[in-house]
Amino acid sequence: xxxxxxxxxxxxxxxxxxxxxxxxxxxxxxxxxxxxxxxxxxxxxxxxxxxxxxxxxxxxxxxxxxxxxxxxxxxxxxxxxxxxxxxxxxxxxxxxxxxxxxxxxxxxxxxxxxxxxxxxxxxxxxxxxxxxxxxxxxxxxxxxxxxxxxxxxxxxxxxxxxxxxxxxxxxxxxxxxxxxxxxxxxxxxxxxxxxxxxxxxxxxxxxxxxxxxxxxxxxxxxxxxxxxxxxxxxxxxxxxxxxxxxxxxxxxxxxxxxxxxxxxxxxxxxxxxxxxxxxxxxxxxxxxxxxxxxxxxxxxxxxxxxxxxxxxxx
Amino acid sequence: xxxxxxxxxxxxxxxxxxxxxxxxxxxxxxxxxxxxxxxxxxxxxxxxxxxxxxxxxxxxxxxxxxxxxxxxxxxxxxxxxxxxxxxxxxxxxxxxxxxxxxxxxxxxxxxxxxxxxxxxxxxxxxxxxxxxxxxxxxxxxxxxxxxxxxxxxxxxxxxxxxxxxxxxxxxxxxxxxxxxxxxxxxxxxxxxxxxxxxxxxxxxxxxxxxxxxxxxxxxxxxxxxxxxxxxxxxxxxxxxxxxxxxxxxxxxxxxxxxxxxxxx
Numbered sequence: 158x159x160x161x162x163x164x165x166x167x168x169x170x171x172x173x174x175x176x177x178x179x180x181x182x183x184x185x186x187x188x189x190x191x192x193x194x195x196x197x198x199x200x201x202x203x204x205x206x207x208x209x210x211x212x213x214x215x216x217x218x219x220x221x222x223x224x225x226x227x228x229x230x231x232x233x234x235x236x237x238x239x240x241x242x243x244x245x246x247x248x249x250x251x252x253x254x255x256x257x258x259x260x261x262x263x264x265x266x267x268x269x270x271x272x273x274x275x276x277x278x279x280x281x282x283x284x285x286x287x288x289x290x291x292x293x294x295x296x297x298x299x300x301x302x303x304x305x306x307x308x309x310x311x312x313x314x315x316x317x318x319x320x321x322x323x324x325x326x327x328x329x330x331x332x333x334x335x336x337x338x339x340x341x342x343x344x345x346x347x348x349x350x351x352x353x354x355x356x357x358x359x360x361x362x363x364x365x366x367x368x369x370x371x372x373x374x375x376x377x378x379x380x381x382x383x384x385x386x387x388x389x390x391x392x393x394x395x396x397x398x399x400x401x402x403x404x405x406x407x408x409x410x411x412x413x414x415x416x417x418x419x420x421x422x423x424x425x426x427x428x429x430x431x432x433x434x435x436x437x438x439x440x441x442x443x444x445x446x447x448x449x450x451x452x453x454x455x456x457x458x459x460x461x462x463x464x465x466x467x468x469x470x471x
Numbered sequence: 472x473x474x475x476x477x478x479x480x481x482x483x484x485x486x487x488x489x490x491x492x493x494x495x496x497x498x499x500x501x502x503x504x505x506x507x508x509x510x511x512x513x514x515x516x517x518x519x520x521x522x523x524x525x526x527x528x529x530x531x532x533x534x535x536x537x538x539x540x541x542x543x544x545x546x547x548x549x550x551x552x553x554x555x556x557x558x559x560x561x562x563x564x565x566x567x568x569x570x571x572x573x574x575x576x577x578x579x580x581x582x583x584x585x586x587x588x589x590x591x592x593x594x595x596x597x598x599x600x601x602x603x604x605x606x607x608x609x610x611x612x613x614x615x616x617x618x619x620x621x622x623x624x625x626x627x628x629x630x631x632x633x634x635x636x637x638x639x640x641x642x643x644x645x646x647x648x649x650x651x652x653x654x655x656x657x658x659x660x661x662x663x664x665x666x667x668x669x670x671x672x673x674x675x676x677x678x679x680x681x682x683x684x685x686x687x688x689x690x691x692x693x694x695x696x697x698x699x700x701x702x703x704x705x706x707x708x709x710x711x712x713x714x715x716x717x718x719x720x721x722x723x724x725x726x727x728x729x730x731x732x733x734x735x
Contacts, residue, residue, distance in 0.1 A: 175575035179587070186591035294722075298714035300667055302674045302690060303707035306697070310704070314697050321697065409580040413671050417694070428675050431590045439590050443583065451578050 161462045169455050173448065177229070180444045181222050184436045194434060195238055225440075234441035239433050244441035247426060251442075254324055255422035258345065258414065259407045261338055265346030266353060266403065271393070273350070274357025278392070279384055281362055289354060296351025301410055305344045305417035312340060322419035341418040345410050349403040356399045357392065364392040401457030405450045412446075473723020479716030483709070487534035494527035499682045510701050517701040519692055521682075528684035529706040532673075533713065535685050539600045540665035547604030548611045548658055555615020556642050556650075560623060569612065576609040585668050589677045596685075599678045603668050607661045614657055618650030652728040659721035666717060670710055686710045 184191060192209035193200075200208075209215050213224060228234060234244035277289035313321035319336055327334035364370065365388055373383045412424030419425075423442055430438035486493055495513070496502065501522045508518045516525035558569040579587070581603075588602035622628060623646060631645050672678035673687020681688055686706055693703035 171571055172575045172578050175572065176578050179575070179579075183587055183591040188593065294715060294718055295711075298663070298718045299711045300670055300674075300707075300714065302671065302687075303703070303711055306690065306693065306703040306707065310697055310700055406580065409582050412582065412586070413674065416675055427586065427590075428677070431586070431677060436590075443587050443590070446583055447579055450580055450583070454578070 158463070162459055165455060165458050165462070169451060173451055176447050176451065177226055177444060178222065180440055180447060181225055183440060183443070185218065187434075187436065191436065229441075229444060234444070235437040237430075237435055237438050239430075239435045239438070244437050247438060248423065248441055248445055251421060251423045251426045253326065254420055255408075255411055255415070255424065257327055257334075257338065258341055258420065258422060259404070259411055261342040262345035262349070262407055262411075263404055265342055266349035266407070267400065269346065269350035270353025271357055271396075274354040275361055275384065275389065275392075277354070278358040278361030279365060279388065286358075289358060293351040293355050296347050301344050301348065301413045302417045304347065305341070305414060308340050308344060309418070324420045337420070341414045341420060344417070345407060345414045348410065349407060352406075353396070353399060353403060356396050360395050361388055361392040364388050367391075398457045398461045401453060401460060405453040405457075408446060408449055408453070472719050473727070476716045476719025476721075476723060479712060480720055483533060483713045483716065484537055486530060487537045490530045490534045494524070494530045496524035496527040498523065498528045498531040498684050500524075507696060507699055507702075509699070510705070516705040517699065519689075519702060520696060523682075525689070525702060525706060528689050529686065529709050532679075532684040532686040532689050532706070533709060535596060535679055535683070536666055536669050536710075536713075539596060539603065539669050540662055543600045543604035543665050544607050544658060544661045547608045548654075548661060551608040551611030552615040552647075552654060554608075555612040555617075556619045556646065558612070559616035559619025560638065560642055560646075566616070570616070573609040573612045576605070577613070579606070581606040581664055582668055582671055585672055586675070586677060589672065594677055594680050596679050596683070599669060599672055602672070603665045606668070607665065610657055610661065611654065614653050615650065618653060619646055622646045622649055656721070656725045656728050659717070659724040663714060663717035663721050666710075666714060 187194075190205075192205050192212065192214050195212075196205045196208050213221055216224075225235070232245050234248070236243055237247060240247075273289050273292065277283075277286040280286055309321050312319050319340055324337050325333045327338070361384075365384075370383060370387055373387050374380075378386075411422060412427060414420075415422040415424040416428055423446060427439060427442045427446070430436075430442065495515075502518065502524065503522060505514065505518045505522045507520055508514055510517045514524050514526065516529060519525055519528070554569055554573075558566040576584070584606045585599070585602035588605060589598055592598040592601070619642070623641075628641060628645060631641050636645070669678060669685065670687040670690075673685040673689075674691045676688065676691060678687055679685035681692075686709065689706045690703050690710070693699070693706075696702050
């Protein structure tokens with residue numbers, strides 16, 4: 158067991174290293190000279206040199222990378238070009254809204270995905286099953302921003318039930334916070350719920366064909382008890398990894414959803430920073446998102462090994 | 472369902488390629504006196520805040536989306552497959568290096584990778600195609616390698632080698648043909664992914680630059696005019712239909728290529 162975990166952790170190191178080099182090289186690939194861009198059109202050559210020195214852009218690239226990643230490991234990602242505030246501080250402020258959104262979306266996804274999947278999986282080729290197929294195709298295919306705008310139009314604009322954008326922290330005012338959160342979380346969670354429901358359906362359908370299910374039925378157990386006690390417990394094991402991977406997908410989905418619903422968050426931060434050419438923020442936020450993504454995937458991999466011993470030894 | 476998907480996709484591809492014939496107006500021309508109108512006989516999807524015909528913009532945007540996706544998946548899918556074949560055929564250090572790079576590329580989710588690349592290169596349709604293509608590349612490399620590994624130990628490859636076939640010939644004339652089914656499935660999946668990412672980038676303002684239309688930046692413009700339902704809903708419906716079609720097609724391809732799933 159320990160060997161499996163350690164091997165997975167070691168395998169993740171080169172991946173993280175390459176990913177960080179990639180994120181770092183974004184700044185090097187930008188057309189033109191960053192110091193000149195930053196100084197603006199009216200700056201003298203001397204000003205440009207001062208900026209270059211202050212940002213360390215005159216040092217060799219390798220040295221720049223080392224000082225950047227070294228800083229990042231200590232929680233220092235440099236300062237924003239635009240606001241001069243530390244990138245780590247901007248990230249910390251953006252983290253709570255993004256986590257709030259992804260966690261609520263994740264709960265919606267879990268409940269909806271498992272319930273719909275089990276209903277379809279235990280009633281193959283029924284109306285339920287057909288309904289689920291239609292739901293998953295639409296849920297997977299429709300982009301977040303299209304669904305988001307449709308919901309905003311009906312629930313926010315036409316009916317006026319919910320605000321059409323912004324955020325109130327859940328910790329400040331839970332009721333008001335939820336009113337801002339429910340639409341974005343629903344939009345974000347629906348895609349994942351569709352993917353999850355498909356997996357649960359297939360998995361449950363397979364389990365329900367097993368002999369022990371027939372045995373449970375034969376000894377007189379009620380239908381619901383068979384599904385919940387025997388079907389669910391065995392059918393959900395392979396679903397666990399899918400769930401972890403789906404959480405990683407929520408992290409990327411939040412980039413679009415935050416922009417549709419004008420919610421603050423890491424995704425908003427990235428897109429705003431790209432448009433403002435605020436490269437330290439772009440790098441810092443992307444590094445954060447990518448590392449988050451890698452860590453969740455790593456967790457999924459390890460979980461899978463724990464749940465299914467065959468994976469561990471291959 | 473696959474036939475339905477194929478029908479939708481083919482219809483929309485024809486519409487996209489015939490954009491100049493189908494669009495009743497120029498997608499960029501500002502038609503004075505027709506600002507933010509609802510749908511009418513003259514403007515099927517209404518007009519936007521710059522008095523441009525939304526239907527014409529949607530049709531041209533669809534074309535851009537199709538071209539970008541086909542180019543990205545076609546070019547980079549082929550490249551990835553070749554890299555995967557080479558890595559799987561020679562194994563050893565070539566394989567080790569190639570696969571570490573591929574792994575770290577896979578560590579980036581598609582949309583984030585595209586955002587990162589566009590952050591560096593700037594917006595514009597070529598860069599979008601490049602960004603989406605680079606995201607598609609590692610998946611094809613993975614499949615190409617796996618296929619090569621499983622096929623190259625088969626008897627027919629040994630037979631070809633015995634008859635004196637060269638390495639390149641074995642790779643492309645013999646193995647490639649047998650490795651095609653999973654690559655086709657991936658191509659269908661990647662097309663759906665590419666269209667979605669292209670539209671999302673456009674929506675985020677990182678894709679095709681206005682005034683050139685893309686389905687994504689068109690709908691982005693609608694965010695500020697939420698009271699005009701036709702502005703976001705009609706181009707959104709075109710995009711959603713295209714994506715539903717592509718997903719149905721990808722599912723059908725997957726099922727057709729996998730005998731286990733076909734029987735169920």
